[in-house]
Amino acid sequence: MDNNHRINQTSITPTVPRQTPKNDFGQVMARAISGAVNVGAGVASGLAMGNPLLSAAVSTVSSAAQAISSKSAASVTSVGGTPGTVVDDPTGKGDDWDLLEAQKLMRSEDRRFNLEYLSLQNAMQKESREFNAVSNIMKVRHDSAKAAINNIR
Numbered sequence: 001m002d003n004n005h006r007i008n009q010t011s012i013t014p015t016v017p018r019q020t021p022k023n024d025f026g027q028v029m030a031r032a033i034s035g036a037v038n039v040g041a042g043v044a045s046g047l048a049m050g051n052p053l054l055s056a057a058v059s060t061v062s063s064a065a066q067a068i069s070s071k072s073a074a075s076v077t078s079v080g081g082t083p084g085t086v087v088d089d090p091t092g093k094g095d096d097w098d099l100l101e102a103q104k105l106m107r108s109e110d111r112r113f114n115l116e117y118l119s120l121q122n123a124m125q126k127e128s129r130e131f132n133a134v135s136n137i138m139k140v141r142h143d144s145a146k147a148a149i150n151n152i153r
Contacts, residue, residue: 026095030102 024095026099
């Protein structure tokens with residue numbers, strides 16, 4: 001036999017335990033949403049300094065997001081060396097229900113924000129109409145006074 005056509009011996013490395021942490025999709029999404037809500041709450045709180053109702057709504061959403069992320073992080077732990085085992089729900093459906101509950105909570109908060117935003121828009125439109133009315137009245141008074149002064153000359 002010719003040595004040039006011989007298959008070299010392959011080396012097989014033994015299986016090693018996982019070195020990177022196992023991140024479930026739900027946990028990653030909860031952290032991402034929590035981070036986004038916290039950033040949005042920081043921006044919105046800066047804009048809501050004059051409005052205590054809007055400020056309270058922003059703080060409510062940020063606390064709800066923190067509660068959701070802490071609940072999802074606490075529900076999945078390492079039991080018996082198996083990462084990702086749900087402690088309090090042996091069926092494994094608890095995380096789905098927690099995420100569904102979180103979505104319902106976020107939708108409820110979204111509706112509340114939309115109503116608050118709509119009332120804020122209505123208040124701004126009313127203030128704008130009042131300002132325009134007062135401005136027009138003052139302009140007419142000024143023009144009348146100016147015309148009267150010009151007629152006296």
